[in-house]
Amino acid sequence: MQWRPELSRRHFLGVSAAATLGLMGAPLRAQTGPKRGGHFRLGVGGGATTDTLDPANWKPFMTSYGHALHGYLTEVGADGVLRGEVAESWEASPDAKIWTFKLRAGLEFHNGKSLSAEDVIASLNHHRGEGSKSAAKAILASVVDIRADGPDVVVVELATGNADFPYLLDDYHLPMMPAKDGLADTSGVGLGGYVLEMTDFGVKASATRFANYWKPNAAWFDSIEVLAIHDATARTNALLTGQIHAMDRADLKTIHMLERNQGIEITSIAGTQHYTMPMLVDQAPYSNKDLRLALKYGIDRQQFLDTILRGYGQIGNDHPISPAMRYAAKDLPQRAYDPDRAKFHFEKAGLSGTKLSLSTAEAAFPGAVDAAVLYQQNLAAAGIEIDVLREPNDGYWDNVWTKKPWCTAFWSGRATEDWMFSQVYASGTEWNDTRWGNERFDELLLKARAELDENLRGEMYAEMQGIVHEDGGVVVPVFANYVGAMSRKIGHGTIGTSWALDGYRSTERWWFAEEA
Amino acid sequence: MKNLINLILWKVALGVLTLFAVSLIIFTGVQMLPGDFATEILGQAATAEAVAAIRESLGLDLPAHQRYFAWVGDLLTGDFGTAFSSGRDVAELIGPRLWNTVFLAGLTAMIAVPVALALGLICAVYRDSWFDRAVNFVTLASISFPEFFVAYVLMLWLAVNAGLLPVLSDVDINSTLSERIYLSILPALTLTLGVLAHMVRMTKISLVSLLENEYIETARLKGNSELRVLARHALPNAWAPVANVVALNLAYLITGVVVVEAVFVYPGMGQLMVDAVQVRDIPVVQSCALIFAVAYVLVNLAADVISTATNPRLLHPK
Numbered sequence: 001m002q003w004r005p006e007l008s009r010r011h012f013l014g015v016s017a018a019a020t021l022g023l024m025g026a027p028l029r030a031q032t033g034p035k036r037g038g039h040f041r042l043g044v045g046g047g048a049t050t051d052t053l054d055p056a057n058w059k060p061f062m063t064s065y066g067h068a069l070h071g072y073l074t075e076v077g078a079d080g081v082l083r084g085e086v087a088e089s090w091e092a093s094p095d096a097k098i099w100t101f102k103l104r105a106g107l108e109f110h111n112g113k114s115l116s117a118e119d120v121i122a123s124l125n126h127h128r129g130e131g132s133k134s135a136a137k138a139i140l141a142s143v144v145d146i147r148a149d150g151p152d153v154v155v156v157e158l159a160t161g162n163a164d165f166p167y168l169l170d171d172y173h174l175p176m177m178p179a180k181d182g183l184a185d186t187s188g189v190g191l192g193g194y195v196l197e198m199t200d201f202g203v204k205a206s207a208t209r210f211a212n213y214w215k216p217n218a219a220w221f222d223s224i225e226v227l228a229i230h231d232a233t234a235r236t237n238a239l240l241t242g243q244i245h246a247m248d249r250a251d252l253k254t255i256h257m258l259e260r261n262q263g264i265e266i267t268s269i270a271g272t273q274h275y276t277m278p279m280l281v282d283q284a285p286y287s288n289k290d291l292r293l294a295l296k297y298g299i300d301r302q303q304f305l306d307t308i309l310r311g312y313g314q315i316g317n318d319h320p321i322s323p324a325m326r327y328a329a330k331d332l333p334q335r336a337y338d339p340d341r342a343k344f345h346f347e348k349a350g351l352s353g354t355k356l357s358l359s360t361a362e363a364a365f366p367g368a369v370d371a372a373v374l375y376q377q378n379l380a381a382a383g384i385e386i387d388v389l390r391e392p393n394d395g396y397w398d399n400v401w402t403k404k405p406w407c408t409a410f411w412s413g414r415a416t417e418d419w420m421f422s423q424v425y426a427s428g429t430e431w432n433d434t435r436w437g438n439e440r441f442d443e444l445l446l447k448a449r450a451e452l453d454e455n456l457r458g459e460m461y462a463e464m465q466g467i468v469h470e471d472g473g474v475v476v477p478v479f480a481n482y483v484g485a486m487s488r489k490i491g492h493g494t495i496g497t498s499w500a501l502d503g504y505r506s507t508e509r510w511w512f513a514e515e516a
Numbered sequence: 517m518k519n520l521i522n523l524i525l526w527k528v529a530l531g532v533l534t535l536f537a538v539s540l541i542i543f544t545g546v547q548m549l550p551g552d553f554a555t556e557i558l559g560q561a562a563t564a565e566a567v568a569a570i571r572e573s574l575g576l577d578l579p580a581h582q583r584y585f586a587w588v589g590d591l592l593t594g595d596f597g598t599a600f601s602s603g604r605d606v607a608e609l610i611g612p613r614l615w616n617t618v619f620l621a622g623l624t625a626m627i628a629v630p631v632a633l634a635l636g637l638i639c640a641v642y643r644d645s646w647f648d649r650a651v652n653f654v655t656l657a658s659i660s661f662p663e664f665f666v667a668y669v670l671m672l673w674l675a676v677n678a679g680l681l682p683v684l685s686d687v688d689i690n691s692t693l694s695e696r697i698y699l700s701i702l703p704a705l706t707l708t709l710g711v712l713a714h715m716v717r718m719t720k721i722s723l724v725s726l727l728e729n730e731y732i733e734t735a736r737l738k739g740n741s742e743l744r745v746l747a748r749h750a751l752p753n754a755w756a757p758v759a760n761v762v763a764l765n766l767a768y769l770i771t772g773v774v775v776v777e778a779v780f781v782y783p784g785m786g787q788l789m790v791d792a793v794q795v796r797d798i799p800v801v802q803s804c805a806l807i808f809a810v811a812y813v814l815v816n817l818a819a820d821v822i823s824t825a826t827n828p829r830l831l832h833p834k
Contacts, residue, residue, distance in 0.1 A: 048791035048794065048795070049601075049602075049609070049613075049787065049788045049791040049792065049800075050599070050601035050602065050791050050792065050794075050795045050797055051601075051602075052601060052602045052603070130569075131569045131573070132566065132569065133566055133569050133570050133573070134566070135566075137563070137565075137566060138563070198688070198690075200612075200688055200783060201602070202783065202787055202788065202791055203686050203688070203781060203783040204686055204688070204781075227684065227686060227781060228781065229684070229781050230778055231664075231778050231779050233668060233779070234671070234683065234684070234778075234779050234780065234781065237671055237672075237675065237676055237683045238683045238684050240676055241675055241676055241679070241682075241683050243682060243683050243684050244684075394549075394550070394794070395549075395550040395551045395556075397555075398550065398551040398555045398556065399550055399551070430563045430564070431563075
């Protein structure tokens, strides 16, 4: 069957609401169509001298820059619809186990090599296999075999059916690279709209437009440059003085001042990134469901959203599926702050008088320490006492997260429900940061993954969100928007929600509406 | 002259010994950091299998003493090793960064040292005047503010409001000398304000104490002009303490400007080392630390040589 994912109404609303937010209060300007030219400078709040061109371990800096150089098999469009990019079309077997991708004809790498099936196979195999050091290994873990069927057809066989498989191929770790002796060439040669010019990791990287780029209506700039500017104040000043044209991670503490600037547009995108407070449910007292419920009722989500995120986000409902996603459970009642119920469950758990400890550090998410203290106050109103343990930033993910019984953490989220659930919520997976497991949940996960009927899948995912919401070991207070800023000289269409910076494709999708 | 050569040889020998001790301390320090390259580079994405694969391929599973001797052995043959993260040669990685750092330190010194000496001199001659007090106040205030704050204030005045200078100092290999200077002025000014007070006060204090000596009084009574008294009689004796404090500040400019580098996106050694520490890229961390140690040894050596060469009593001991 031909696979055509539908754009859900809900998803569409989320996207357009987010896009108009940025235009509010702005002077009306003539929106001209896209045009070519200019040198685009993008400031990102990540980047280190340790970055590499090898996509196996890309961090946000390389992800922003890498999308300029590379093409992917599929692309989540700005409108949220999955499209073929390097793959022209694809088909699945009825059990969603065997996927056949037809490659677009006539694509050319920057070094002049024509794309063929062997390049796709080498690029995907780069992340698989015994000694793989790739962070994307888990994404492709279910792949049993990848083979060519002629020069322009690639067949991927999965161990278990997965209806979302084409979505996974938009993951930023999986760009297409040319094959060299059967291995992927990670020197930065790609199929993307720009050719690598210079990299100085930890500082900047630049690229110039690829003359033979296959997309007629994309990659509008003559050249692009991505700068690593860690300091939020410096990033903002660089934008204000016109040294960069756009930036990610606007500083929420000073954003009200940026909002007043007529030359700047704030982009606030409701994506999948969420802040969490995972508890290890195999340890007392967190093994007690009533305690977990007490802690879930004991957090004031609205206050969290208003103070920590300055309103740039959405309230969470103790499960990881963002309202912007395809199968978000819209009928699941929103849990609200209720000190009385929190107290009731706490006493029912028989834990009156015990003091809990919440480990936290700024490394978990910006404002995590403040958030923990706020939570402490919320819980105190319910008669629940907690200590806020401030941990060092350095080594936080290694020494605190999944080690301490209760901590603060964040997830950038995943493009699909299945991906998020199977990586973090299925019993016994390596990233299950609560060690929670539920039989019914695991059963539904497998069934929904292979189900090609959209409605049936939606029902199953809704039930699963309900299970995590009720029984899971995680408090999910908020979903944090991707908040960036750009000069009004930059033109853009609808901004994609799949990642920050227009699905990390700003260099491809944006253009200069005015002379820089 | 012979004394000077002996002194230099002696100091170099001591320096080599110091560096050896430092290499041990660096290596032990790095070992004590929690986690290793494998766990840090994978972060939240670490799985036991991927961690083990990375450890094995980098030789992190070998015992510590073996790794230490392998490192020192390679260093002696001039091989700094390969960076874990990028697989690039460490010397190649550090080279341009070191040049940038030395350039910024040099530019700062070219602004700061003459200004500090001049101010110190004027303050010594007109001590307790309003000028002396004003200089004292301003330099002490600027050293008391954290560097990032001084950087923000200068950025706001000179870049955002006045539009005279750029906010970002992202020099690269293609920058011409004039571009380099233009891009580096803001960070250099920030650093100047950070090191000025120390040098001004040292110059002033050593001159003030010298000017109270009897031989200065004698020189004045001989009828020498005040300028000649300062230049011929007082200053030669002041070089030693001043050279030492300048050396100390130069060493600081080479090793301790991470904050300024981060604010202005200046690609120096500090940022390189911090990045490397964060992912436990041990070859890079160790090489940076060692280069910093060499810088300290060298500037101190230079200070010793200057204080000896300018002081006849040290140059020709009885």
